[in-house]
Amino acid sequence: MRRIIWRELTDRKWSLFWYSFAAIVLLWTYAATYKSSVASAQQLLEVVKTYPKALIEAFGLNSLASPSIEEYLNGKHFSFLWPIMASLLALSRAGSQFAGEIQDHSLGLLLAMPLSRIKIFAAKYIAGLITIAMFTGLSTLPVIPLANVYGIETHPHILVAMWILCGLFMWTVYAVGLLVSSFVSHVGRVYALGAGVLLASYIANIVALLNDKVDWLKQISLFHYFDTATVLSTGNISAQTVEVFAGVIVAASAVAAWRFVTRDIHV
Amino acid sequence: MKAAVSITGVTKSYGAKKALDDVTLEVAAGQVFGFLGPNGAGKTTTIRSLMDFIRPDRGEILVYDQNVRGNPALKRDIGFLSADSQLRSDWTVQTHIAYLSGIKGAGRSAELVELLDLDTRKKVGDLSSGNRQKLAIVLAFLGNPKLLVMDEPTRGLDPLLQNELYRLLKEFVVGGGTVFFSSHNLAEVQEVCDSVAVIKAGKIVAAGAMQDILKFSTHIVKARASRAFKSADFKLADVEVVAHDGSSITLKVSGDIDATVKALAAYHLTNLEVAHASLEDTFMEYYS
Numbered sequence: 335m336r337r338i339i340w341r342e343l344t345d346r347k348w349s350l351f352w353y354s355f356a357a358i359v360l361l362w363t364y365a366a367t368y369k370s371s372v373a374s375a376q377q378l379l380e381v382v383k384t385y386p387k388a389l390i391e392a393f394g395l396n397s398l399a400s401p402s403i404e405e406y407l408n409g410k411h412f413s414f415l416w417p418i419m420a421s422l423l424a425l426s427r428a429g430s431q432f433a434g435e436i437q438d439h440s441l442g443l444l445l446a447m448p449l450s451r452i453k454i455f456a457a458k459y460i461a462g463l464i465t466i467a468m469f470t471g472l473s474t475l476p477v478i479p480l481a482n483v484y485g486i487e488t489h490p491h492i493l494v495a496m497w498i499l500c501g502l503f504m505w506t507v508y509a510v511g512l513l514v515s516s517f518v519s520h521v522g523r524v525y526a527l528g529a530g531v532l533l534a535s536y537i538a539n540i541v542a543l544l545n546d547k548v549d550w551l552k553q554i555s556l557f558h559y560f561d562t563a564t565v566l567s568t569g570n571i572s573a574q575t576v577e578v579f580a581g582v583i584v585a586a587s588a589v590a591a592w593r594f595v596t597r598d599i600h601v
Numbered sequence: 602m603k604a605a606v607s608i609t610g611v612t613k614s615y616g617a618k619k620a621l622d623d624v625t626l627e628v629a630a631g632q633v634f635g636f637l638g639p640n641g642a643g644k645t646t647t648i649r650s651l652m653d654f655i656r657p658d659r660g661e662i663l664v665y666d667q668n669v670r671g672n673p674a675l676k677r678d679i680g681f682l683s684a685d686s687q688l689r690s691d692w693t694v695q696t697h698i699a700y701l702s703g704i705k706g707a708g709r710s711a712e713l714v715e716l717l718d719l720d721t722r723k724k725v726g727d728l729s730s731g732n733r734q735k736l737a738i739v740l741a742f743l744g745n746p747k748l749l750v751m752d753e754p755t756r757g758l759d760p761l762l763q764n765e766l767y768r769l770l771k772e773f774v775v776g777g778g779t780v781f782f783s784s785h786n787l788a789e790v791q792e793v794c795d796s797v798a799v800i801k802a803g804k805i806v807a808a809g810a811m812q813d814i815l816k817f818s819t820h821i822v823k824a825r826a827s828r829a830f831k832s833a834d835f836k837l838a839d840v841e842v843v844a845h846d847g848s849s850i851t852l853k854v855s856g857d858i859d860a861t862v863k864a865l866a867a868y869h870l871t872n873l874e875v876a877h878a879s880l881e882d883t884f885m886e887y888y889s
Contacts, residue, residue, distance in 0.1 A: 337703050345691070442687035443697075443740070445654055447704045448677040598655035601687060 335457045338444070342461030346427065350465055353423045357416070357473035358480075364410050365480040368403050388543035391563075403481050404492045404566040412496065412562040416473060420504040421532050427465055428511025429524030431458045432594060435601075436519040442601035451595045459587070462508055470500040492569040496562070499571050502579040503560045507532065509586035516593040519600065532556070556582075604663070605630040605748050605779035606651065611660030613646055613803075620646045621657065622803040628781055628796070630665075633774055635794030635811070636783040643803040644783045645684060648752050651781070652681055664748060677705065680746035682737050684753045684783070690726035694719055694736050698743075705744035713739045713769075717762070730757035738766065749773065750781045755789060767793050821876045822852040822861055826868040834864050 343350075382390060435441035444454050474497040481488045507528070514527045535555045542552035552558040559575040606628040613621040621643050628634040638644045649655045651662055653669045653676075662669045669675055688697060698710050698721065714721060717735040725733060734757040741749055749770070755763045770780050770793060784790050790797060791811065798808035821843075824830070830850040835842055837860050844851040854861050858875070865873070 337700065341700055345689075438689075439683065439685045439687045440689050442654070442681075442683050442685075443689070443701060446652060446676060446679070446681040446683075446687075447701065448673050448675070449704065450671075450673045453673075596656075598649075600649065601654060601683065601685070 335453055338457035339461045342458055350469060353419060354469055354472040358476050360411060361476050362480050364407055365484050368406055368486055388540060391543055403486050404489060408562050408566040421507050423469060424504050424508040425511045425525055425528040427462050428508050428515045429521040432515040433518050433524045434521035436599055437521055439601040455591050455594045466501060466504045466508060470497055470504055474500055492566060495565050495569040495571055499565050506556060506579045506582050509583045512590040513586040516590040603630045605665060606781055607663040609661045611650060611657045613657045619803050624805055626798045626805055626808050628779060630779050631774060631777060632795040633770055633780040633782055633793050635790035635797040637790060637797060638800035642800045644800060645752060648750060648783060651750060677744060678747040680741035680749045682741040682751040682754050686733055688725045688733055693722060693724050695721040697736060701740055701743055708743045708745040710739050710743055713742055734758055748779045752783045820854045820858050822854055823874040824865050824870055825849045825872040826870050
């Protein structure tokens, strides 16, 4: 199993490298511009106050005049750009690991080996989790040394909590991606269906914020539970967030594993 | 003789279409078994079922008396070569061999790489189709299998390498191995295989030892006589006059040839040729 995990990580190292590199460069840019941005934030706040409440919450604009770099990063990075990057990486990983390898028939190399399907699934899954842990770590924790370079105070416990929240979110997207990947045989369908689910989830959250009558919609949106604003200001992840993400992860992963073990694979 | 592969009543449907319909066949250990059929007949579905890639709706597949379903340990004894390339174009030849050897064991890989003259440093994406097929052959031999399952293994190989593969397969069988070999090339099946089965629309329509299959097949009889043949003399059961030009005649005889020989005996023959139909002729009969 270790060989498969290592092979998975080696094969896909460049995508992890470039995503992480981009995330670190963005964090560095935010750290470099933090002090000047805060200085001019008061003026911007006057403009933002005229925006609809939903828009302010959706894009984390209420933290523009933030006293801490963590809250500043929420508006700039974690409430919008980071979930897109993480979702792209998680879906591409989930798609290529199963549907992609069925599509190009290369999964047949492993299926012809004396390995049970559950072992193959588990090895790929663990490789996926290692990727998630590395990307989420590299896209949150470098704030500490980068901010230090510019003499900005950070709150490590908040950033560790953010790492955990990011990890849960990306794991959830990965598990949903794997669920789709275990049912289909074309990687394009994983991207289309996975992105469709995420987009629908995102829109549900926005609509719920805009219209109180459909407030319940937010309960079915992953983005409602990915509450970066609260975590980056307090360092606390709500029990509900953990329960919902864990529930989706367990259910999606279990169905994906069952499907992969029992399905016909035409390779 | 002990069976290496035993397929019993295997049925597989995709919606209303039956890809395999009650397929039953047995491959004796120590043989090269040829599996014939045109595209879409069910060859690859049978092979994928044998490898436990797809699961039949009904029936059972045993390899050395063990059910293949959910039995990955059995694959330690099976080498597989797919009709569709399963190779990773971004990996080198060496990466393929090292990675899969680490799981199953190297077997004869080093010897075969040298024999087939494979450049292990090259990426598969840069290899010709023939060299990719060579690599697939090396991978099939990993871990010293007892059974080789090969779906069109000579595809893309030049005649010299085809002969090298035939030699390897014969050597493998002499060493106690068994080969399950599917091919479109009937001449090579006739040359290499000890027994054969023909599949048509998901059903096995003929199976047996190569000699038996050919024995009951068509004969082509060409005769020349000192006087003209009368067509009426050859209006016999299972005999068709293919060509008749006065004192020469060509007959196609299905099954027993005795009545035809007796009819010909009424003439003073100056030349007589009797040829077994090739496996290709036999194959075409099943499909005509």
